Amino acid sequence: MGLNIGDKIPNFIAKDTNGNDFNSQDLIGKKPLVIYFYPKDNTPGCTTQACTFRDQYEDFKDLGAEVIGVSSDSVASHQKFTQQYKLPFILLSDSDKNLRNLFGVPSSLFGLIPGRVTYVTDKTGTIIMIFDNMKAKGHISKALDAIRKLQQ
Template identity: 85%
Template sequence: MGLKAGDKIPNFTAKDTNGNDFASLDLIGKKPLVIYFYPKDNTPGCTTQACSFRDQYEDFKDLGAEVIGVSGDSVESHQKFSSQFKLPFILLSDEDKKIRTLFGVPTNLFGLIPGRVTYVADKSGTIIMVFDSMKAKNHISKALNAIKEIQS
């Protein structure tokens, strides 16, 4: 069973796009978070999703939220992906699938494709929305609306 609304974002560490150590504790309790898990850099759906988050990133920032993308790709893959599409937000490398496992993100298509799930948490780190859909574009509006609700 994966994390659901009402659960707390777990503590985790990972390497970010620049190869630096990222710790969830550095953001939990400071700002609302949108953590989205996606299957793979440079695939059509994932590129669409990342670019849609990029295009609305300022809307999230204006509401005080941070966007974090997580996939099993390497730091090098994230660097290329982030650079090519000018992604302004954090991408985390989860090559050992520890973060995906912590959150309980499912796999799709007979366990071959890592799932696409977006978690939105309030400033205290409590999850207020979980959106599980392989339709990449739908995640951005759902996440933005959830952030707007907690800010109003």
């Protein structure tokens, strides 16, 4: 049972790229969020997706939004991934798959590959868009369009 449009994202705490506790409560109520779940650091599709979010990060920031990437990779893996591709946004380690389960992100390919789902929330933490597609392309433009609509 996953989250749907109109639901509030759950409160959660996870380790960020620096090994610090990230608390969702620190951002909910302050800014729109783009939370994207992806399968694995340093794989072709995930690298493309992360680099595209990186290249358009200023567009999200200009609209007042924060981008957060989530995968089951370790903090050390996220640190390497962030340094190698100069990722300016938060990556969260979900090694116990707690966040994936909390959001209801499905697996694909017979449950072997963690799903790729992007959630966009308004400032209050209410989900306004969900894009569930294993192809890395499309997530960034759809998220940016949803954030732009909030500004209208």
